[in-house]
Amino acid sequence: MMMSEYYTLPLAVIGLIVIILFLLDSIWNILQTCRALLSPLFLPAEETSLLKKYGPWALITGSTDGIGKAYACELAKRGINVVLVSRNEERLKKTAEEIETKYMVKTKTIAADFSLGQKAVDTVKEKLGVLPINILVNNVGKQYEYPMYLSEVPEQDLLDIISINVGAVTMMCRAFIEDMKKRGSGAIVNVSSGSELQPLPLMTVYAATKAYIKSFTAALRFEYSRYGITIQHLAPFFVDTKMNAFSKKLQRNGFLIPDAEEYAKYAVMTLGKMDESSGYWTHGIQTFFTKFSPVWLRTYVGAHINLNLRKDYLLNRNKQ
Numbered sequence: 001m002m003m004s005e006y007y008t009l010p011l012a013v014i015g016l017i018v019i020i021l022f023l024l025d026s027i028w029n030i031l032q033t034c035r036a037l038l039s040p041l042f043l044p045a046e047e048t049s050l051l052k053k054y055g056p057w058a059l060i061t062g063s064t065d066g067i068g069k070a071y072a073c074e075l076a077k078r079g080i081n082v083v084l085v086s087r088n089e090e091r092l093k094k095t096a097e098e099i100e101t102k103y104m105v106k107t108k109t110i111a112a113d114f115s116l117g118q119k120a121v122d123t124v125k126e127k128l129g130v131l132p133i134n135i136l137v138n139n140v141g142k143q144y145e146y147p148m149y150l151s152e153v154p155e156q157d158l159l160d161i162i163s164i165n166v167g168a169v170t171m172m173c174r175a176f177i178e179d180m181k182k183r184g185s186g187a188i189v190n191v192s193s194g195s196e197l198q199p200l201p202l203m204t205v206y207a208a209t210k211a212y213i214k215s216f217t218a219a220l221r222f223e224y225s226r227y228g229i230t231i232q233h234l235a236p237f238f239v240d241t242k243m244n245a246f247s248k249k250l251q252r253n254g255f256l257i258p259d260a261e262e263y264a265k266y267a268v269m270t271l272g273k274m275d276e277s278s279g280y281w282t283h284g285i286q287t288f289f290t291k292f293s294p295v296w297l298r299t300y301v302g303a304h305i306n307l308n309l310r311k312d313y314l315l316n317r318n319k320q
């Protein structure tokens with residue numbers, strides 16, 4: 001028997017096992033998504049079950065715009081009071097009034113800038129006082145202004161991206177998880193991004209911070225889920241928000257790129273039902289097919305998408 005024939009069978013068996021495990025994982029994820037999205041249609045009580053399951057107060061970071069604001073509205077729709085945290089006092093006040101009038105829940109606003117690191121977390125804790133937080137949504141995130149090479153990104157922007165995307169998520173979890181543990185219940189949602197699925201040239205640091213969130217959240221779940229705490233990792237693909245203001249292509253909301261309200265409507269339905277989710281059904285399909293290809297191919301495709309977005313952005317900027 002030739003050496004290569006000797007190895008063929010074991011290698012084929014290993015390959016088959018890997019494919020079966022991958023398919024089982026993906027099918028399980030699809031089944032969980034179907035359950036999360038369909039159950040409110042057949043079980044109307046599901047609409048209020050987050051309130052019953054976790055309690056009356058949620059805190060959402062980055063909640064005066066985009067996904068954070070829409071997520072806060074979805075929670076308020078279910079009777080949950082919301083603490084809104086962003087930088088701008090005026091926008092906070094306006095958003096809080098909007099939510100109170102529309103959903104008849106209580107709100108609290110806290111102005112804090114997460115690029116300031118632990119200082120922002122301390123401000124949040126101080127302003128909250130003894131109010132217990134039952135659901136913590138670490139949504140705030142910072143992205144490049146447009147796709148850039150590392151040396152083009154202003155130094156302060158890079159530091160802010162790391163402070164906000166890595167520092168704030170980590171320190172906010174640390175600040176609230178012990179109380180949740182003592183109460184034996186709670187939920188933490190850490191918002192990552194589809195960019196975590198591979199290295200992403202021209203958004204190098206942003207994607208790396210999101211890969212951190214993925215790893216951090218999975219390990220945190222292992223540490224704390226035994227205390228009755230749900231720890232969810234939410235990884236959207238493109239959503240039409242001002243974060244993508246650099247590209248007109250990413251603002252055509254629709255089938256693949258929902259607006260924040262449409263996205264949050266589905267994302268909240270997955271809370272308490274899925275530990276990991278893209279939060280939106282077409283994003284789930286994109287995640288499924290992305291994972292089929294090798295990482296080097298995803299990196300190559302991601303780089304080309306970003307090169308094209310950069311070209312469009314620079315062309316438009318030069319026209320103005």
Ligand SMILES: NC(=O)c1ccc[n+]([C@@H]2O[C@H](COP(=O)([O-])OP(=O)(O)OC[C@H]3O[C@@H](n4cnc5c(N)ncnc54)[C@H](OP(=O)(O)O)[C@@H]3O)[C@@H](O)[C@H]2O)c1
Binds near residue numbers: 067139141143192236
């Ligand atoms: N949009 C997408 O395509 C997409 C895709 C994947 C993942 N995500 C992730 O989803 C999350 C939300 O993104 P988004 O697109 O909804 O963002 P967005 O529309 O840009 O909204 C950002 C929110 O965060 C607040 N904020 C910004 N910087 C802050 C800071 N330093 N401290 C405190 N608050 C701050 C903003 O209010 P103020 O300016 O008033 O502070 C605003 O309320 C992020 O983690 C992002 O990485 C987004």
